[in-house]
Amino acid sequence: MKSDERRFDSVVSNIDWVLLASAALLSIFGLIMIYSATMRTGAPATFVGRQLFATIIGLILCALMIWLNYRTLSDFAPHFYIFSTLMLVAVLIFGSQIRGTRGWFNLGLFNFQPVEAAKIFFITTLAAYLSANWKSIFRLGRLAMPAAALALHVALILLQPDFSSAIVYFPVFIFMIYFAGANVIHIAYTVLFGLIAVGIPLAATYVKIKHPEAIKTVVGGFIYSASYDINTALMALGAAAAIIFFLWWIIHNLRFRMPFIFAASLVIVLFAGTFSSFVVSRSLREYQRRRLIVFVDPNIDPLGSGYNIIQSQIAVGSGRFFGKGIFAGSQSGLGFLPEQHTDFIFSVIGEETGFVGSAVFLGIYFLFIWRILAVVRDARDRTGSLMAAGIGVMFIFYCVTNIAMALGLAPVTGLPLPFVSYGGSSIVSSWMAVGILESIYARRFTY
Amino acid sequence: MWQKDPRIFYQDFIERIEAASYGFFAISAMIAASLFFFQIIRGAHYYDRSERNRLYILTEKAARGDVLDAMKRRLAGSRTEYGVVFYPFEQTKSSLDGTIEKISSILLIPRSKIAAAVLGSVRSGRLAEIAPSVTRSQLFAIKEEQDSLTGVSVTGISKRIYSDEDINSHLVGYIGESDTAFLERNAHLGYRRGDIVGRVGMESLYDRYLRGDDGGWQIEVDVTGKQRRFLNYISPRKGYNLKLFIDGELQRAAYEAIKRTGRPGAAVAIEPLTGKVRLFVSVPGYSSSGAFSPFESAGKFWRDVLANPAKPLLNRAISGLYPPGSVFKIVTFITALQKKVPPETTYFCSGKFNYGSRTFRCWKKEGHGRLDLNGALVNSCNIYFYNMGIRLGGDEILKTAKSLNLGKITQVDFPHERSGSMPAKLPAYGGGESINVAIGQGAIIVTPMQMAQFAAAVAARGRVMKPIIVESAFGRSGEEIVLNAPLKVSDIALPPDVCDRLGAALVGVVAEGTGRACRIDGIRVAGKTGTAQNPHGNDHAWFVCYAGRAENSGTPEIALSVLVENGGSGGAVAAPIARQILEKYFDLGSPAAQPPASAAEYGD
Known part of the structure; x- marks a missing residue:
């Protein structure tokens, strides 16, 4: 009994208070900005209240995660993965539909989005797997299992369909296998695969909107129809495969040393990517494609999706050095900003606190990420390091895409700004992740 | 520092982390730089735009x-x-x-x-x-x-x-x-x-x-x-x-015919071969324009509609749930022929039927006497079908019903369709349930839309079509988007002899049986009446039929279901409404109004 107490004491005394404090600061910052962003609705207190409630739940989960040894997460990794997969299946059957996405459990008092928990468990499971197989992770075959686990989760999420939540799986997966020691060539192929899978539907949409006359030509029409018609796609792929093998044959005959497997795997990636693009194409809604396209060219849809980017840029820019003052933003106050309390909360920060405030805000984020790096460095084993690194990649990806989106530097993907954006499930899972990080850090001396 | 791994692996890991960190630092620097660009360098410009230009x-x-x-x-x-x-x-x-x-x-x-x-x-x-x-x-x-x-x-x-x-x-x-x-x-x-x-x-x-x-x-x-x-x-x-595909004139004729009974009801008509819905009414209706006005409150409309005991907001054609009653005897009839029961099989109807300790009755108290299968359907004799129910077993009858798409949604292009219900499986010991099923009582619940699809399927020799209401959307520049084309739901391909016998019996129902009120010169009407028992009040009156012109040798052109809620006898109340609808459909003009029929005259 006594030893238990002492152990818990040592855990608490070894917590990284800077990490905790920076996350708490971001949460408080978020509550203030949500109040400001929802004033126009006439009931900002409701929004802040709900967010506060979610933060408290998040803090409780955070404490629970600190108390729970992170080794439990890796020892029972398959159980956690199966549990999160079952949640994703259950939400498709019993979940309630909000804005066309069947992704929420209605728990009466609040709605819970299982995908937010699922991705945390995916990270812990992946970390456990990678560290258990660390000796042979450079082999491609060792990556098949995690890739299948990834594909299953992503497929279930796309069935909801929730494109934005599925995106984060990819950078997390790629960076984690890279950290764990996977072969860089394999990763390059994986990225190529992803680019083809997502690139084809987007390119098709772009051409359709921007250059409809290109579709009418023979070659353009053929390539365009390959993006939705499986037979045409097979013909195009056949042609591509023939060219690749022919090139390999030439290089081979020129007596350059190049294994046949290079050409063969390239062809396989091409095929797999194209077929996956059909799945992506089905799960992307028209408005989501437009959003992604508008990033390339906001003028395609100046009053629709492009409008958001332009208004957000005006908002951030008009903050100038000191900002217009908290609760005094005119862009946000007049309702020019879309979804300003969720996805575009950074525009409100930029407008109302200016460069100074934004820089301080980014500084806190930087501090937060820097402390995560410390956790990665100081963890007592590979599992802990990988888990922390995965969580770090997740946070970085969210922050960077969200802020870049508000500045018009990245497509409007609907990803939240962790700790700050309005949204209960996101805040709860962010705090849960902080708990896991602290659990790793606090046990860095434990043997 | 990892405790159990050799140091070089840790160093390799840290090198990879560092490589990625450089990427992160680069991106952070880029974000900070663009923030500087937007807020400091171009800040005045954007401030100006936000102040001046408001669209x-x-x-x-x-x-x-x-x-x-x-x-x-x-x-x-x-x-x-x-x-x-x-x-x-x-x-x-x-x-x-x-x-x-x-x-x-x-x-x-x-x-x-x-x-x-x-x-x-x-x-x-x-x-x-x-x-x-x-x-x-x-x-x-x-x-x-x-x-x-x-x-x-x-x-x-x-x-x-x-x-x-x-x-x-x-x-x-x-x-x-x-x-x-x-x-x-x-x-x-x-x-x-x-x-x-x-x-x-x-x-x-x-x-x-x-x-x-x-x-x-x-x-x-x-x-x-x-x-x-x-x-x-x-x-x-x-x-x-x-x-x-709807015919507005037919809508009016049907609505007014049902309205004259003073009872709520519904009527649906479908072309058997294509599934085109020609008629879709539910009585009483309400004022569509009263439901919403941009300025005036629609409160009075909603109060009136919700207080009305006839429930005008209930779309009886598609959401009204009723037992099919004797109409369901068609299913029993088909099952009997498919199970190779000789149509000459006779049973004696004395008006009463004892099963176990219970006594079931025929609608005709004095009994029908001895009847064969054809005669039993024409006269809608309950006793005959009780016997048949026990002989065939309720499960077989339900199987036929399900194969004709009963108990499932019809797939019509209309929102909030109810599927009714069919018992999944009858209790093994329950002969009493088989008796109920054979005459369409028990837990069988259908909507008028389902009955119309059922009639159409019978007319189309077992082919079930998806009922389609909207043909196409056409736009300002004349472009037309076809929204629905005929679509087969299922097809049990009833054998010709079954169809012919059933057709003859159903024609008999209208010619000389309980459906006499729907007799029309020059039109071959094949129909079945139904009087569905209702624990909450008077019986519901059903009439389900299909019809074609006699000069085309009676090829079915239209299938129709008519329901009058608490209307009483199907033959006396629902069949005359069907006649008025069919007369309108075949454009026969309206002959002098017939005197109201009495239940005793027509029966079930």
């Missing part, structure tokens, strides 16, 4: 598309007008007088009149229409003064007009304003708060075609609210018009 979009709502019947008669249309409205939500007491004064001078309407409307609006918390239509110069004068005219707005107001609205209300549905619950489900489809959207019926299911593209004026306004620049006008585009 007001004055929406002009697009008119909804028309809903036309098969002969292109208009069931629903719309008309757009510009009006000035007042909304009380942003109002402070001090500015009210100034607002009234100004708006009165712009619109040249007496102060008192505007004051009355405004005060009423403030008190009730609702939009008030100040002027139903304005000129363009008045419109811009109002925009010019917008900042001092809190709560005043000019909008394009689309008014929906319905013809024969009581008759077609259940089919066409009504519209309403999009509310939070609606937006939660549909915001991703481009709906905004305050949009006028279809709520039920065709208006709802085909809303994405009917709603047009809103247009409007884009006006650049400066910080004081003064108009700076007139940027652009996008003209709204009307929605697509819908063309239905």
Whole structure:
């Protein structure tokens, strides 16, 4: 009994208070900005209240995660993965539909989005797997299992369909296998695969909107129809495969040393990517494609999706050095900003606190990420390091895409700004992740 | 530092982490730099833009598309007008007088009149229409003064007009304003708060075609609210018009025929080979236009409708659930023939049937005497079918019913369809349940739409078609989108001898049996009456039939189901309604009204 107490004491005394404090600061910052962003609705207190409630739940989960040894997460990794997969299946059957996405459990008092928990468990499971197989992770075959686990989760999420939540799986997966020691060539192929899978539907949409006359030509029409018609796609792929093998044959005959497997795997990636693009194409809604396209060219849809980017840029820019003052933003106050309390909360920060405030805000984020790096460095084993690194990649990806989106530097993907954006499930899972990080850090001396 | 791994692996890991960190630092630097660019270098420019340039979009709502019947008669249309409205939500007491004064001078309407409307609006918390239509110069004068005219707005107001609205209300549905619950489900489809959207019926299911593209004026306004620049006008585009397979005249005939009984009811008619729905009425209807008005409260309409004991909002054709009663004997009849029961099999009907300790009765107290299968269907003899139920077993009969799509939704293109119910499996010991099933009682529940599809399937020799209401949407430049083509749901391909015997028996029902009230010269009508027991009140009257012209050797052209809620005898109440509908359908004119039939005369 006594030893238990002492152990818990040592855990608490070894917590990284800077990490905790920076996350708490971001949460408080978020509550203030949500109040400001929802004033126009006439009931900002409701929004802040709900967010506060979610933060408290998040803090409780955070404490629970600190108390729970992170080794439990890796020892029972398959159980956690199966549990999160079952949640994703259950939400498709019993979940309630909000804005066309069947992704929420209605728990009466609040709605819970299982995908937010699922991705945390995916990270812990992946970390456990990678560290258990660390000796042979450079082999491609060792990556098949995690890739299948990834594909299953992503497929279930796309069935909801929730494109934005599925995106984060990819950078997390790629960076984690890279950290764990996977072969860089394999990763390059994986990225190529992803680019083809997502690139084809987007390119098709772009051409359709921007250059409809290109579709009418023979070659353009053929390539365009390959993006939705499986037979045409097979013909195009056949042609591509023939060219690749022919090139390999030439290089081979020129007596350059190049294994046949290079050409063969390239062809396989091409095929797999194209077929996956059909799945992506089905799960992307028209408005989501437009959003992604508008990033390339906001003028395609100046009053629709492009409008958001332009208004957000005006908002951030008009903050100038000191900002217009908290609760005094005119862009946000007049309702020019879309979804300003969720996805575009950074525009409100930029407008109302200016460069100074934004820089301080980014500084806190930087501090937060820097402390995560410390956790990665100081963890007592590979599992802990990988888990922390995965969580770090997740946070970085969210922050960077969200802020870049508000500045018009990245497509409007609907990803939240962790700790700050309005949204209960996101805040709860962010705090849960902080708990896991602290659990790793606090046990860095434990043997 | 990892405790159990060799140091070099840890170093390799840290090297990879560091490599990735450089990427992160680079991206962070880029974000900081662009923040510097937007806020410091271009800050003045953006500040200027945010202060000076505010784009007001004055929406002009697009008119909804028309809903036309098969002969292109208009069931629903719309008309757009510009009006000035007042909304009380942003109002402070001090500015009210100034607002009234100004708006009165712009619109040249007496102060008192505007004051009355405004005060009423403030008190009730609702939009008030100040002027139903304005000129363009008045419109811009109002925009010019917008900042001092809190709560005043000019909008394009689309008014929906319905013809024969009581008759077609259940089919066409009504519209309403999009509310939070609606937006939660549909915001991703481009709906905004305050949009006028279809709520039920065709208006709802085909809303994405009917709603047009809103247009409007884009006006650049400066910080004081003064108009700076007139940027652009996008003209709204009307929605697509819908063309239905429905026959508006038939709708009227059916509605009035049911209405004359003074009871609620429903009628659905389907072309057997294609599944085209020619008739879809539910009685009583309601006023589609009363359900929503942009300015007046529709509260009275809703209070009246909800208080009405006849439940006019219940779409009986598709959501009304009733036991099929004797109509279901058709299923038992088919099962008997499919199970190779000789049609010459006879049973004796004494008016009573003892099973275990219970006594079941025939509708005819004195009994039918000895009957064969044909005679039993013609006279709708319960005793015969009780015997048949025990002989075949209820499960077999239910299997046939399910193979004819009963107990499942018909897949008609209409929202909120109910599927009725069929018992999944009967208790093994329950001969009593088989008896009930054989005559369509027990846990069997159907909708009039299902019965019409069933009649059509019988007429089409076992082929079940998806009922289709809307043919196509056609647009402003004549382009036509075909929305529904005939589609087979299932096909059990009844053998010809089964079909012929069943056809002959059903024709017998109308020629000399319980369906005599639907006899029409020159038309071959094959039908079945039903009087469904109802624990809550009087029996429900059913008549289900299909019919074709005698000169075409009676090839079925139309299948029909008629239901009169608590109407009593199917033969006496529902069959005459079917006759009136068929006379209209075959364009026979209306012969002199027949004297009302009595239940005793026609029976079941």
